[in-house]
Amino acid sequence: MADTRTRSASEAGVSRETTRGESPGEWTPIAEEAARAAQVLHPDRYSMPRPSTRRVLTVANQKGGVGKTTSTVNIAAALALHGVQVLVVDLDPQGNASTALDVEHRSGTLSVYELLLGELTLRQTVARSSASPNLWCVPATIDLAGAEIELVSMVAREQRLKQALTAEALDDLGVDYVLIDCPPSLGLLTVNALVAAEEVLIPIQCEYYALEGLGQLLSNIDLVRRHLNRGLHVSTILLTMYDGRTKLADQVTTEVRQHFGETVLRTVIPRSVKVSEAPGFGKTVLGYDPGSRGAMSYVDAAREIAEAGARVGRQ
Secondary structure (H helix, E strand, O other), X not given: OHHHOOOOOOOOOOOHHHOOOOOOOXXXXXXXXXXXXXXXXXXXXXOOOOOOOOEEEEEOOOOOOOOHHHHHHHHHHHHHHOXXXXXXXXXXXXXXXXXXXXXXXXOOOOOHHHXXXXXXXXXXXXXXXXXXXXXXXXXXXXXXXXXXXXXXXXXXXXXXXXXXXOHHHHHHHOOOEEEEEOOOOOOHHHHHHHHHOOEEEEEEEOXXXXXXXXXXXXXXXXXXXXXXXXXXXXXXXXXXXXXXXXXXXXXXXXXXXXXHHHHEEEEEEEOOHHHHHHHHHOOOHHHHOOOOHHHHHHHHHHHHHHHHHHHHOOO
């Protein structure tokens, strides 16, 4: 059971003695929760480390409803609020990531569609999110729905996004992290995302069908690695929608950890109404209800990712 809990404040670098109302050495669950909440409510006091080199992660899972877009925008917001420069590329025609980040994505908006077709540059399509001055987003419009058909006849159709996200273009924005949100499919848009990235982050729902179809996703990742992007690897797995009241959630969590080992983050994202409500207000959960369990869990997950990125340069 210890593995299914989110990281403690002490693990995240928060001193036990800093919690108001607690004497040194006296550490209770309430004090721990308060210290974790402080990281969300006062992000300027708990900055996250920048990576040794820029990290480009594709967030993928062809199964819908696993918290893919939710995880993308909330991890991005958590990193940005804690001093890290982040770019989110919304590659899902539904544009849900754009909605959550409060970025305009009505038809006619300069978007990832024009970026893929090579009609516009990254700088021309990117927009700053109201969630944080450190957070950028390339929005997705409904035009993206027909992009896969148009891309079929193009030269190097699997590499269109990679060609747009050049090192020079990303240096111009000064971003430390690029998170690419994929549609719930294994089509050409997802392949573009896998070719453009170095790492894959897979959200897995803590429910019965969590691992169904995961083999196909891993097989596709392996195909892309062998033929199009030799540096691609699954670096991060995030367990989402955890319900501690059920034995099933624990069973899925245990099975995933046994199979994937340290690739799985220690943090588990709980099932949360606040997380579900936030996009309806054009916000991430950190902007909608920063003191909620969902917000604190995403900050914990983002800190794990940030610390892993910083460790690479020290090894």
